[in-house]
Amino acid sequence: MTPDEIRPELAAGAEDLRWELARARADRERAEAAQRRAEERLRLCLDQSWDAVVFLDDGAGVRFVSPAARTLLGIRGEALPGRDVLALLAADDRAVVAEALGRARRGPGIIGPFEFRVRAADGTWRLLEARARGLVPDGDGVVVVLTARDLGDRRTLEERFADTERTEAIGRLARSVAHDGHNVMRVIMGYSDLLLATLDADDPRRAQVESIRRASEWGAVLTGDLLRAARDPEIASTTTDLNVVVSTVAPMLRQLMGPGVELVTTLDPLLGRVGVAAGEIEQLVLNLVLHMRTALPQGGAVTVETANVPGGGVVRRSGEAGVGGSVMLAVSRSGDEGRDVAPLVEPWVDAHEGGDRVLGLADVHQIVKQRGGHIAVSSDSGGSTFRIYLPRLEDMIVTAEAIPEAPLPRGSETVLIVEDEKPVRELIRDILRLHGYTVLAAREGNEALTIATRHGGAIDIVITDVIMPGLSSRDLVARLAAMRPGIRTLYISGYTDELIGQHELRSVGSDFLQKPFTVDALARKIREVLDAR
Missing domain, CATH: 3.40.50.2300 (Response regulator)
Incomplete structure (x- = not known):
């Protein structure tokens, strides 16, 4: 063919080549844009993921660390790439992780979960749960993707849940025992009342039945406290008569007074009731009486007194208005010749007498404050007195007319x-x-x-x-x-x-x-x- 004949064909071929190159360039640009979008989506996923993600090479070297992994370990991302991931683990866990990574490199599928401990930047150990998956090498050196999450919070929640279940089981057992015991006490109290109704005032058996009645009443109080401790709605509104508590613990306290110390009780027969558990009242009485006893090494008397206090009868030390109707529990000592009251009000004082350790007054203060009450302390030449004022339940006030x-x-x-x-x-x-x-x-x-x-x-x-x-x-x-x-x-x-x-x-x-x-x-x-x- 002559040059003139070839020239048009060459021109047409060149035009076709230009179009092919343009299409190839457009395809490449679209592919690059799609890859950038995919990489951006992957980056967003990694940034948003709560799981730590680590890319590893064939030698378990770190190639990439996600933001969650950096946060988990408390380190910058550039501090890890190139390091052997096994070197970061607890020595006892390295064999398990190495075996899992080897299985991931050799075959398809997800390996795990498996657990290991890794040291964070602050030196603490974190317990992680991980999964591994192998990738087909594509020239960037990445052959395994490792995802992990911190088990610390979950283990803490699991332990709390287990503790809650144990507490609930104990509560159910306590409710069962206390509920049955409370019913038994009710029956004993009821039949004691029936027996008392048939006995004359001078019948010698009357005192014995009254002792049974008091013991059963105290048993009902204690089982009621157990029910409340177990968070049972039953008898949650039960109120307490301070006179019953004092009368019940008085015989035991008299045995603890020691030589030369007398316990005296002065109880108001028309005393109102308080919304405080009987067990807490018992704790108040025991702590205060035993504290008073330790202050009488030469002998004397400890007096426990109860009384109703009308509105305005109590003034808080802060100068607030007087408390409305209250019930007073007073514990006083005489025979100490007006010793300094300061040791008495020290919340954490420990007293020892004859090897007995007496509890501090912090419990007394805490119980009274939690129940909306107030403590007053006084001391003079005749002795010292603790007065505890607790809110009186108005609908439970006993009056002569009642x-x-x-x-x-x-x-x-x-x-x-x-x-x-x-x-x-x-x-x-x-x-x-x-x-x-x-x-x-x-x-x-x-x-x-x-x-x-x-x-x-x-x-x-x-x-x-x-x-x-x-x-x-x-x-x-x-x-x-x-x-x-x-x-x-x-x-x-x-x-x-x-x-x-x-x-x-x-x-x-x-x-x-x-x-x-x-x-x-x-x-x-x-x-x-x-x-x-």
Whole structure:
């Protein structure tokens, strides 16, 4: 072909080549842009990931460290690349990690999880959980990706959860034991009251029964404290009579007084109650009395006194207004010839006498402050006195007018008792029969319905525990009301009024009596409900 003939073909080929080069350049630019976008997405993922990510080469050398890994180890990223990752690990863990990395290099799939310890920049050891995956080498030297997360927080949470489960298990056991023990104490108290009602004032057996009554009352107080410690809603609203606590611990304290030291108790018979656990009151009395005893090496007297204090009777040292109705617990000593009171108020003082170690007063101060109370200390030539003032529960104040002097009310009506605890059920039955009532007794709701269906006479009132197995007390009362219109209802329970409200039992025609109750309280309450018709 002549040059003139070849020239057009060369021009056309050159044009095609230019288009091919342009397309190749565009494809390369698009590929590079896509790669940059992929790298940017990967960087964003690594930046946002809470897991530490480390790229390793064939020799376990570090090639890349993610921000999370830098934060976890407390180091800058450039401080790691090129270092052997195994050198950062605890010696005991290196073999496990080396074996996992080797498996990741040799085959596909994710290896792990496995655990190891790594030293952070501050010298502390971090426990990590990791996974490894091998990559096909592509020239950048990266053959393994290692991802890891800190197990420290999770292990802490697991330990806390285990502790919580153990605490709950102990609480359930404590509730079970204390609940049964509390019911036993209720029965002993009830039958003691019945026995006392049959004994003359000069009967020598009366003192023995009264001792049983006091012991059972204290047992009920202690089991109540155990229930509260187990966070049981039952008897959470139980109040404490300081006189009962002082009378109970006084015999033991007298044995601890030592030669020449006398314990005297002066208790107000009309004392109000306080919302403080009996166990805490016992701790207050023991600590204060024993502190006073150690200050009387030459002998003397320690006096424990209780009294009601009217509004304005207590003034805080800060100058605040006087506390409204309060109950005072005073512990005083005489025979020390007005010794300096400073050692008494030192919260952490330890006193020793005859090898006995007496607790400091920090516990006393903490209990009183937590319960909204106040401590006053005085000292003069006659001795020294601690006075503790605790808020008085106004609805529990005992007055002369409140002391029942009239005979307990009696009745002739028919009562249906529904109580799943047999001893409690039998106690209520015996109390009511003693006061003239005809009594029908059932263990649970369905049995009560059967009795109500078969009984040919009237049933004037049903006394039912709030929390019952099987048929609920609310459904039982509704079905009894349909069967016997006009029947009255008295709910009994050791649970708080708040919990009672959750069961929607404040219906028309019903009333409530809090456990534990006395013979007096039950006799008067049932009469009150029946007479309200």
